[in-house]
Amino acid sequence: MKIRKILNNNSAVVLDDDGQEVVVIGKAIAFKKKVGEAINPAIIEKKFCLSSQNLNTKFQDVIVNLPLEEISVVTKIITEIRMHIGKKISESIYVSLSDHIHYALKNYERGIHVTNNLMYDIQRFYPDEYKLGLAGLDIIEENTGIRLSIDEAGFIALHIVNAETENGMCAxxxxxxxxxxxxxxxxxxxxxxxxxxxxxxxxxxxxxxxxxxxxxxxxxxxxxxxxxxxxxxxxxxxxxxxxxxxxxxxxxxxxxxxxxxxxxxxxxxxxxxxxxxxxxx
Known part of the structure; x- marks a missing residue:
């Protein structure tokens, strides 16, 4: 696999054997690397090949600012969602949830608390998604040591609801x-x-x-x-x-x-x- 684009030290865009763009993640995977150089498959921890070029581009724009730890958290949360939601979800959740969790953690560090004014309705109308939002908070805490507010469980639930539509709705x-x-x-x-x-x-x-x-x-x-x-x-x-x-x-x-x-x-x-x-x- 040869590097097509370097996103940061831990992520890069490569071309697979079919000539398709794939985002690869791994510790220091692109450190001191240059475009055109090969990446050792053994150090790849995660591959992302989203279904559309538009989603791929958006995901690359988001992931460039994400530390490896946050990428791991998002992957684990989405795995949990796919295991329990019982229906197909749009790949757009990789973009929306990555971006949201990144800024939620940033807000926590800055002492900023964002209130979710739809919490009551989210709990009533989307109970399964809300439970997965709570599970997402557990995953975030297990991997970062940070316990985000209960409002964030509601926000995660809305991202899941979004992804349950065929092409994903905006928030x-x-x-x-x-x-x-x-x-x-x-x-x-x-x-x-x-x-x-x-x-x-x-x-x-x-x-x-x-x-x-x-x-x-x-x-x-x-x-x-x-x-x-x-x-x-x-x-x-x-x-x-x-x-x-x-x-x-x-x-x-x-x-x-x-x-x-x-x-x-x-x-x-x-x-x-x-x-x-x-x-x-």
Whole structure:
């Protein structure tokens, strides 16, 4: 493997046997090396070959400032996430999480504490991701001796949620999606004047649906509005009157605040989930 680009003493970009760029990590792996020189494969501790050139470039930009210890921490956290999340996650997490943990540790050294204003919603809507965020704090402490604040578990959870989308959302979009879920739940609980019982299967299904729903709103996706759903809506208007009216309130709220028409199909799904959630309370 010949060096194509030196990132720092512990990391470099090399070309593999297929001519593809690979980021290699190892203690002093590029120390006193020059572009074009070969690297001994025996001292390579970790290889990163992300799926797109764009991700590769972004990862290189981040990793150039990372000490070997932090790269190891990020790798261990992502391994833990992949083992327990039960679904495919975007490789964008290598970029976003590396960058976040680097600056979280810098802020700790400077005595800066960043409050996570979404903690309550993160714990409610993303319980599995939040548990992995807590595990991430344990990994950071085991490897650096630094115990970051509980707020950071929430931030790590948001990065995981981000990576669960097909191509990864930016952090701002994940935050917007989380706020939309909270807004919809507020509409439901205020309309029925009671809270939805958390931790139940119907609650879990409702939140999962709202996660996808909010993601589509943030991305300004088109919603189906087929006429064939109109007859079923008319039936539900009579059968599930309160759930129907609650869903219509959500529809009008989304239209007014986000300028998006959610369509008949999504309205049907909302009625069904609301009916199940409130019926099982």
């Amino acid at each position: 701002n979009m994940v935050e917007k999606s989380t706020k939309i879920i909270a807004e919809i739940l507020d509409i439901v609980t205020n309309y029925f004047e009671q809270e939805i019982t958390e931790g139940t299967l119907v609650y879990f299904r409702f939140i999962n649906h709202l996660r996808y729903f909010a993601y589509r709103i943030v991305n300004q996706s088109m919603f189906l509005d087929e006429k064939k759903d109109k007859d079923l809506l008319d039936m539900m208007k009579v059968t599930y009157q309160k759930s129907y009216m609650c869903a219509v309130n959500i529809q009008e709220f989304i239209r007014a605040k986000y300028n998006i028409e959610i369509g008949n199909e999504e309205l049907l799904y909302l009625i069904i989930h609301i009916q199940r959630a409130m019926l099982n309370n």
